[in-house]
Amino acid sequence: MASLAETTPSAEALDAFRLEAREWIAANFPPSLKGVDLSRSALEAPSDKSPDREAWRIAMGDKGWGTPTWPTRYGGGGLSAEEARVLQQELARAGASNPIGGMGVMMFGPTLLEFGSEEQKMAHIPAICRAEVRWCQGYSEPNAGSDLANLQCFAEDKGDHYIVNGQKTWTSGGQWADKCFALVRTDKSKKQGGISFLLIDMHAPGVEVKPIKMISGLSPFCETFFTNVQVPKTDRVGDEGQGWTIGKRLLQHERTNISGGNRMGGGVSLSELAKACVGTDAEGRIADGELRARVARLEMDGRAFAATAMRVAQEGGVSVASSILKINGTKLMQERSELLIDILGMQGLGWEGEGFTDEQIEAVRVWLFGKATTIYGGSTEIQTNIVAKRILGMPDMG
Amino acid sequence: MAKLSDEQEMLRDMAQNWVRGESPVGAWRKQRDADTAAGYDQAVYAEMASMGWTGITIAESYGGSDFGWMSLGLVVEECAKTLTASPLIACAIAARAIALGGSAEQQQKYLPAIASGELVATLAVDEGPRHDPTQIATSVTDGKLTGTKAFVAEGDSAGLFVVAAKDGLYLVEDGAGVTKSRRHMVDHRSHAEVRFDGAAADKLTGGGDALLDRILDHARILTAAEMLGMSQQAFDQTLEYLKQRVQFDRxxxxxxxxxxxxxxxxxDIEMTRSAVEAGLGALDSMGDNGDLGQIAAIAKARANDSLHRMSREMIQLHGGIGMTDEFDAGFYLKRARPLEAAWGNSSFLRDRFARLGSY
Known part of the structure; x- marks a missing residue:
């Protein structure tokens, strides 16, 4: 988001800003939320309306600091990249997590700021900055997964509005969403060129959502059915037929987010866990030598990955390099989950109930759910095609 | 690529142009065929010195430019692309040991000569075929050093050795009590056995107990930069080949x-680049921070694994022509393995990383 920053502040100005941020957080952050991760609930659970959470969401939303680098005219914080980094540090220092999140912030907002009309930005961005509206993504269909441009959900032209009919699937958080940014077909004669980008009200008549139960036992994804849903043309982003271009740009934001560069270092220490579970030798090393080497390799690669994510960010945010980050980030996350289960042995394979701690059950669910990360947001195979074609310039067969 | 200063970009472009124009792989082929013990062309090293490359990490007061490790890494990477042979890395590492552990007299005596390219200095640690700085039998009695060092990089041309003995690092000049024996290796570079029989030795008394570890971490990171350059070139050349070679009408x-x-x-190579740049950056920004050991282990282990894989794939993807001596692929493979073994192979480095992480 550095490109949206308006000014580069001096060191003195940054120090002053740090003080301002620190005081504001002290005055507004409810102590009961210290250390609570609020970012995941915006994606994987219904909105939590308890008083402290609401107060923190409203305070951050009013201030615009949940979306710190977005322009103030749309409700963002208007901060420079440097100031946003300082804010991030101060939030972390206070144990405060950003309550403004979800797909509106991570994917849709940045895309609308780039491609939307002034009216659309004024209509949608402020509500994203205040986390008042939850967005979901209507991209995949039963026959349009990796081959996304094969999507068939059809928007029929009715003058000042469209009538949308069709089915979307893998709609993350669809059961809790207020709005959907969707790729629909407006022209059946062209594949990519016949796709448009529509904003659909999830509460409109004709929208039906059915959660899908996954191997993890959770239902974070839904099937979404549109039956004669009316969508005003003012809710189309960009021109008719421009949906593929806009939709792909949004996917780059998605990939950067899924790669989870900042989450790799987090969580339980595998080496500590391994020492506790399999014991240590006389020199204090993990007793199982092969396991020890696997832990070391993963931790080393994790740090090389984190350095790569930082390098990509320094080199200029979202780009084709997002594909490399997604491929490697998801692979490492899955390796980590597999290793965690392995270290715990049978104790790491509990489904529910007696004999297992919450953390152990969580590890199993994360391990299972994590298998989705190399499939969604463009599978590893699709990302690999993108690297070969766009970065390396290797041609299609022909 | 890390964010570079304007001066660093100029340096890199200068290195790139010089390497392409003056030191292509063909130059290495001639050097290889000449089959000298030193393993590099002294005139080429003198030219590198005249461009200031031999003093990049040496203080200005001793004739260097104090331009930093990231800057030296850029030069090393460019030179590695065409397998340009020189004692540039060995000298920078030895100079660093003297800068960190040496007295003002020792620094004054040797650093200007290394910065100007007149003196070749190198680090002599290992006494067997596998890197193991804990197994050192070399000892010093009354200023006389005795022991045998194995596979000393640039040992054949070195005029000064920084020698690891049981009780620390010593400076030993080539001369009485020093016997060098050439070892013909697969990469045709210098990896000499050096025998010291009561050679006059001058101790590096500064730098603390961890001096050897710190110097080795410098060596690991700089060697990783060389390996990164080789990996990148092997990759680029292979990609180029795949784009023009036609089979089955495609x-x-x-x-x-x-x-x-x-x-x-x-x-894979991009991740390694991040790790190597993080290592060079760490040498510039903190130098003596305790985390340097892990950062260096990551850089070298990744460089080992990436180059190992790329040097094999280069041959495989070129097919039969990659197997011929006339083609360059073999040079990368044959240089890769001695570098992998130097200063720790990947299993050594993973073990070290784990130890430093207390597991």
Whole structure:
């Protein structure tokens, strides 16, 4: 988001800003939320309306600091990249997590700021900055997964509005969403060129959502059915037929987010866990030598990955390099989950109930759910095609 | 690529131009065929010195430019692309040991000569075929050093050795009590056995107990930069080849099986680049921070694994021509393995990383 920053502040100005941020957080952050991760609930659970959470969401939303680098005219914080980094540090220092999140912030907002009309930005961005509206993504269909441009959900032209009919699937958080940014077909004669980008009200008549139960036992994804849903043309982003271009740009934001560069270092220490579970030798090393080497390799690669994510960010945010980050980030996350289960042995394979701690059950669910990360947001195979074609310039067969 | 200053970009462009114009792989081929003990062309090293490269990490007061490790890394990477042979890395490492552990007199005596390129200095640690700085029998009695060092990089041309003995690092000049024996190795570079029989030795008394570890970490990171350059070149050249070679009426680059292999190698080398740049950056920014050991282990282990894989894939993806001496692929493979073994192979480095992490 550095490109949206308006000014580069001096060191003195940054120090002053740090003080301002620190005081504001002290005055507004409810102590009961210290250390609570609020970012995941915006994606994987219904909105939590308890008083402290609401107060923190409203305070951050009013201030615009949940979306710190977005322009103030749309409700963002208007901060420079440097100031946003300082804010991030101060939030972390206070144990405060950003309550403004979800797909509106991570994917849709940045895309609308780039491609939307002034009216659309004024209509949608402020509500994203205040986390008042939850967005979901209507991209995949039963026959349009990796081959996304094969999507068939059809928007029929009715003058000042469209009538949308069709089915979307893998709609993350669809059961809790207020709005959907969707790729629909407006022209059946062209594949990519016949796709448009529509904003659909999830509460409109004709929208039906059915959660899908996954191997993890959770239902974070839904099937979404549109039956004669009316969508005003003012809710189309960009021109008719421009949906593929806009939709792909949004996917780059998605990939950067899924790669989870900042989450790799987090969580339980595998080496500590391994020492506790399999014991240590006389020199204090993990007793199982092969396991020890696997832990070391993963931790080393994790740090090389984190350095790569930082390098990509320094080199200029979202780009084709997002594909490399997604491929490697998801692979490492899955390796980590597999290793965690392995270290715990049978104790790491509990489904529910007696004999297992919450953390152990969580590890199993994360391990299972994590298998989705190399499939969604463009599978590893699709990302690999993108690297070969766009970065390396290797041609299609022909 | 890390964010570089304008001066660093100029340095890199200068190195790139010089390497392409004056020191292509063909120059290495001639050097290889000449088969000298030193393993490099002294005139070429003098030219590198005249461009200031031999003093990049040496203080200005001793005739260097104090331009930093990231800057030296850029030069090393460019030189590695065409396998330009020189004692640039060995000298920078030895000079660092003297700068960190030496007295003002020792620094004054040797650093200007290393910075100007007149003196070749090198680090002599290992006494066997596998890197193991804990197994050192070399000892010093009354200023006389005795012991045998194995596979000393640039040992054949060195005029000064920084020698690891049981009780620390010593400076030993080539001369009485020093016997060098050439070892013909697969990379045709210098890896001499050096025997010291009561050679006059001058101790590096500064730098603390961890001096050897710190110097080795410098060596690991700089060697990783050389290996990164080789990996990058091997990759670029292979990609180029796949784009022009036609089989079954198609260019090879259009086959998805090969596209995915190359994409995978690309991602692997990019991750290694991040690790190596993080290492060079760490040498510039903190130097003596305790985390240097882990950062260096990551950089060298990744460089080992990436170059190992890329040097094999370069041959495989070129097919039969990659097997011929006339073609360059073999040079990369044959240089890769001695570098992998130097200052720790990947299992050594993972063990070290784990130890430093207390597991």
């Amino acid at each position: 260019i090879l680059a259009s086959f998805q099986a090969l596209q995915h292999r190359m994409a995978d190698l690309f991602g």
